[in-house]
Structure formats: C-alpha cells, structure tokens
C-alpha cells in the first residue's frame with residue numbers, strides 16, 4: 621500500500637500573528653516537521669494543500685458586507701464569514717517559514733473561485749469543482765493518507781471526509797491539528813465526526 625502525508629494549509633495566516641490564527645500553531649509546525657522526517661525515511665510522499673484566494677473572494681466578510689464569524693449563505697451554500705486571509709501572492713498565503721517546505725513533493729491550491737469557498741483539498745464546497753489532488757493520487761497509486769494541519773474544524777475535516785468518500789484509507793494525526801473553534805468544542809466534534817466516518821485517529825508517537 622502506498623501512502624502520502626497530506627499537510628493541510630500550514631500557512632502564515634492560520635499561524636500566530638496571522639489573520640485567522642489558530643492556537644498552538646507552533647506545535648503544528650513542529651509536528652509537521654517531525655512527521656515529514658519520518659515519512660522521508662519511509663519513502664512516503666509529502667504533499668500540501670494551500671488556501672489560495674483572490675482578493676475578491678466572497679467568503680471575506682469585507683467583500684460580502686457581513687460580520688466576521690457570522691454565518692450566512694454564499695450562492696446557496698452555508699458560509700462562515702472570514703477575515704481577509706490567504707490572498708494569492710501575499711505573505712499570509714505563504715507556508716510557515718519554519719516548515720520544511722523543501723520536502724514537499726506537490727502542492728494543491730484551492731479556493732481560487734471567488735464565488736465559492738473551498739475547505740476540502742479535493743472539492744469546492746459546492747462539491748462540483750475538483751482540485752488536481754484525487755487525479756494525482758490515483759496516478760501515484762496512493763491509497764492511504766496521513767492527514768494533519770489547520771484548521772481541524774474546517775479544511776482538515778472536509779478534506780478527510782472527502783478522502784473517505786473517495787475511498788482512501790485515512791489516518792488523522794491529531795497532535796498535528798488545531799482548529800478555529802468558533803464554538804469551544806468544534807475541533808473535538810470534528811475529530812469525532814472524522815472517526816465516525818471511518819478515519820483512524822493517530823498520534824505522532826505511533827508514526828514511525
């Protein structure tokens with residue numbers, strides 16, 4: 621069985637000092653680098669998703685005349701309104717400087733269509749448009765994913781649920797995940813939902 625380590629959105633805007641920072645992002649980057657080292661030793665490919673929005677993206681509260689953190693509707697799909705984040709070509713969209721970026725074999729951008737948000741690294745939130753990820757994994761004959769990153773309750777969750785739907789075997793590296801937690805339990809609930817849907821929850825010490 622061929623595996624890949626999928627690093628979800630390890631970008632400046634989701635880390636300390638960024639527009640949409642999660643708690644303990646330093647731990648996430650540290651865990652990512654440790655997981656990368658283990659995967660390099662085991663010949664496991666390392667891939668990353670990158671939230672990559674045009675400045676006009678309608679998930680940004682400023683562009684939709686809404687309040688950050690409120691929930692609304694974007695073209696018929698429930699939408700949390702976000703601060704401006706991960707704008708293409710800006711520092712906020714860069715991978716964290718302490719991440720071992722050199723080790724990344726392939727990057728999959730998402731969220732480029734300003735009309736629809738894209739949490740999953742596979743599909744836009746309308747479940748219509750696909751990124752290159754599924755096709756690339758099929759070409760590589762990779763059937764098992766180790767997933768970690770930010771945010772547990774958005775991009776990690778929807779990436780994992782789509783991966784399971786597409787038939788991948790999925791391990792979630794929980795100590796490499798942190799969430800936004802608009803409500804305090806969101807990340808915990810997201811992990812439980814991933815587990816119920818068939819993901820295995822693992823920690824770094826079991827990865828070797």
Ligand code: VGL
Nearest residue numbers: 629671702770771774775
């Ligand atoms: C994300 C909110 C908006 C994420 C991306 O990476 O989880 N969350 N855009």
Ligand code: ZN
Nearest residue numbers: 671705706731
């Ligand atoms: Zn985004």
